[in-house]
Amino acid sequence: MIMPYQASADLFKTLAHPARLAILSILRDGEQCVCHMEAMLKLRQAYISQHLKVLKDAEIVSDRRDGWNMYYHVARPEIFEVIDPMIVLTGQPEGIPHAHSRAECPCPKCHPEDGLIVPGQVMLVSE
Amino acid sequence: MIMPYQASADLFKTLAHPARLAILSILRDGEQCVCHMEAMLKLRQAYISQHLKVLKDAEIVSDRRDGWNMYYHVARPEIFEVIDPMIVLTGQPEGIPHAHSRAECPCPKCHPEDGLIVPGQVMLVSE
DNA sequence: CAATAATATTCATAATGTCGAATATGATTA
């Protein structure tokens, strides 16, 4: 009588952590690398990786390697049909501030070739 | 950066148990007493009470006493806007069987005055 | 008020989740 709800309960458990909800919020608009999340959330890299593993094991996100960076994206966008009503229910502001500016984020996606030299950045050098 | 999601994460945690999802499913169509849930879910009474307390502390359900029975109902029906998409996402059958028949349920709501004598039943005795 | 019915609470233990620190891995560059 309870068993049919096990899968839902498990997935709810996956969502039951503020860091994981914040990560999913970042991935909502498309894939991002881990260093981007690190800059936006101001959390340690290893900590973010741990939560990404939980999300990946639950098959909510997938990853893709590109050189040094791992890019994560939402594999089941339907998850937002669960998350969004919850955010409404708990009365949080629609646009949760990400406290993010390109200047703070060292990831290549945020620093294409704008002349800013950042560790790890791939640059096009004209002689 | 993570804090704004604390409330949502907490409420997800409340939903992250199959027994609590099963209880909410029973309460979906209106209030029910604890003994009714006991009969439907085939779980120990004390166990159900513990989960009801979690739901009550989260203000998802409320209770009302009527004589010997405590009747619980959903205080925030919006919670189903969170639960339903999750059940769709995890691919469970729409109508989850409750394995319930009036014969099995001793609660007064299931045994109005149909002549069946059940412990605890309130009866109208004509002389 | 004693007995009883329905429900709640407390307690103990096992299981699980959190999170920091340290370390490991894989791709890339020099």
Add this chain to the structure above:
DNA sequence: TAATCATATTCGACATTATGAATATTATTG
């Protein structure tokens, strides 16, 4: 191939949750 960068994994202490058993509580009946 050694150094480096981005990321992942492992380990351990600690906190929280799950769950059964026992007991307490509250309303009702006689």
